[in-house]
Amino acid sequence: MPGNAGFFGSAGGLTLNKPIVGMALTPDGGGYWLVAADGGVFAYGDAVFYGSAGNVALNSPIVGIAATPDGAGYWLVAADGGVFGYGDALYYGSTGGQTLNAPIVGIARDAAGTGYWLVASDGGVFAYGSAPFLGSAGAVRLLAPIVGITPSPTGGYWLAGSDGGVFAYDAPFLGSLVGTALAAPISAITATADGNGYWLTAKGGGVFTEGDAGFYGDVAGIRLNGPIVGFGAVQSAEVAR
Secondary structure, rough: OOOOOOOOOOOOOOOOOOOOOOEEEEOOOEEEEEEOOOEEEEEEEEOOOOOOOOOOOOOOOOOOOEEEEOOOEEEEOEEEEEEEEEOOOOOOOOOOOOOOOOOOEEEOOOOOOOOEEEOOOOOEEEEEEEEOOOOOOOOOOOOEEEEEEEOOOOOOOOEEEOOOOOOOOOOOOOOOOOOOOOOOOOEEEEOOOOOOOEEEEEEOOOEEEEEEOOOOOOOOOOOOOOOOOOOHHHHHHHHHH
16 A cells, blocks of 8 residues: 555445445554445444444435544534444534535634534535534535535644635645646545645545645545545554654
8 A cells, every 4th residue: 555554345245235435544554444325334444333324315415534543433414414323423504504605615623622524515614512613615616516625733724626726724724636637536634744735636536635645645546436536645643753
């Protein structure tokens, strides 16, 4: 595997009811969860299964997953902003009952793990629990829809557009791919452990680095059975060493 990322299994050989839409790593990087659009959760390595929305009649498909700081739980978020907590992931609120201008596309927890942000494809940001609202791209005329959010260890967050545009809020702007001819649209953004860099991942498997994010390889040029929809980076300083 590229860098120090371990392979612990996949759902590649399973017959899925719905496609995988997100990924979250355990704190030590020794495992991960995958989530499907129907709310099914698949745990690998030291990631423990705490439950899923696979048997729930959802109003909207699941679009993202975020793990708690200790890895003993996770939240799922649906396109309508509904939030589902499992394990020690507490519920702090959602946009499930609101009329949204655009669907929710991602979720990120704050450093304390007692709050989270939801982001919509129009750049709107919704903050719950201890997660502060620091700004959004909701009033910005976007060249492409927002596809993801990643938290900064200093308390802010970054948003990424499908064209590789990056919007920083109480977090350093370290570069973007605007103006770059992409073979496939960007689908995910993940920050480095120190918050001085981030990776952008494209649906075609390309990985792009900004700041101190290292390049360890990608699957661009490989014929994939499905698009890349998530990206997980080892965040533990113990593992990073």
